[in-house]
Amino acid sequence: MGDGLVELASQIKEAGGPRKWVFGRITEFVIGAAVGTTVGVADLLNSSIDSVTSALDYTGTSATDAFDTVGQTLLTLNAQAFNVVSDTAKLVGPFGPLVLVFVAVVLAALIWRAGRAFMADVPILSAIQTFMDGK
Incomplete structure (x- = not known):
């Protein structure tokens, strides 16, 4: 084997x-x-x-x-817009604070409108908005 x-x-x-x-x-x-x-x-x-x-x-x-x-x-874009507003406020001299207040009011109104539009489009936020408005 x-x-x-x-x-x-x-x-x-x-x-x-x-x-x-x-x-x-x-x-x-x-x-x-x-x-x-x-x-x-x-x-x-x-x-x-x-x-x-x-x-x-x-x-x-x-x-x-x-x-x-x-x-x-x-x-x-935000920095450029701020520079434009700042230059405009400097350009008008003593009325500069009025320009800044005007820009702040316009921005606040735009943010308010955009926020309301956003809340109206999102279902849960829409319900909260309706509740807060008392409708």
Whole structure:
């Protein structure tokens, strides 16, 4: 007998006979296949979760960049508008405070109107507005 057959005979003898040896090999194969399948499925699930996480991260970053750009634009426009109002107040001399009061009143009226329009469009806020107005 060759070395391989001697080793096989030794394994069969240690297993307690050919039947136990065959069942042992089948059991090892089934357990290995089950573990391999489980690990494969878990890896696929992990890849799916990673894909969703990456997509959400990319979307959040893009949205943040967009809002940051809009915010920077609005801040720049605000600074320019403030400079125009400040220059106008300086230009009119002693009537400068009146210009500032006029601008403040106009801005307050615009903010009030915009806030009311926003509240009218959002259902819950609309109900609160109606309750506060006593209608």
